[in-house]
Amino acid sequence: MILITGASGQLGDSLQRLARARNLAHLAVSRPAFDFEHPETIQSTFTAAAPTIVINAAAYTAVDAAETNEPAAIAGNHTGPATLAALCAGASIPFIHVSTDYVFDGTKGAPYIETDPTNPTGIYGRTKRDGELAVQNACPNSIILRTSWVYSAHGKNFVRTMLNAARKTISLRVVADQRGSPTAADDLAATVLNLITTWKETGWHESYQGIYHATGTGDTTWYDFARAIFESAKTCGLTAPSITPISTADWPTPAKRPPDSRLDCAKLETIFRERLPNWTASLPAIVAKLLAPEHNP
């Protein structure tokens, strides 16, 4: 039985839908029943579920709010996941955890590999990095997938923000000097479940444990991502706003973002034969879903 945490989030939602579609026995939990800020709920959920694998899709993901709410970010990204990982270790079951491109400062000038030194520039990134280390210490049979720029038809994300903005304004300014890889939550969920299928077939190998980069293939800037969103939206009948490229300096945020957080995903392909689709391939279906009448009653 797979225990999926963060069921109300983008990745948690995708994991549940896909696990259902694949007939995989699973239990998906979210707050308040499972809350990293209330550690007793971690233990009680784990005991009640008696899982054979845990996928942690729960996290404190509010990058800017983390700057003024460090205790919640620590609980959601570091100490909570470490407690869950320790329970997995105690039960001798594998733990799949999700981390972020924001563990890097974005100054490498090339795609990061898993062993590159981390240097987060904000509290969100730092707590996620601390979580990675704590999870690995607590549970040797853990896999950590670093992903980036996650979007889906469910929850808060850049695609939804752009489409909502397009309904309210005829011109937008979008940052054009930050580079990364958009990742559809459904694509990441498929990869996670494929990993589980692989190790069910092969048995758990020590070589599986560790950190992997897992993002949509290809990369872009927020500005070009916005342009692609509106290209898709136009085919669904939305009138696209004009977009002006701006620099990070023109759009100050409480947390500093990495300027270039591309992640090299070759290790995932080498070890697990997994490669996420190109981000441009997955985008149109999500845009169409977000513009569908049931999303906009």
Ligand SMILES: NC(=O)c1ccc[n+]([C@@H]2O[C@H](COP(=O)([O-])OP(=O)(O)OC[C@H]3O[C@@H](n4cnc5c(N)ncnc54)[C@H](OP(=O)(O)O)[C@@H]3O)[C@@H](O)[C@H]2O)c1
């Ligand atoms: N979104 C991105 O662009 C992005 C980029 C890189 C990496 N990631 C990583 O990818 C993973 C999935 O992200 P996502 O986009 O699916 O996030 P999301 O949509 O923000 O969902 C986060 C989930 O975590 C839950 N959560 C928050 N605080 C919690 C706590 N204290 N205890 C238990 N659950 C808590 C949320 O519950 P509520 O609904 O109750 O708030 C929600 O179910 C995370 O590890 C994230 O760090 C995301």
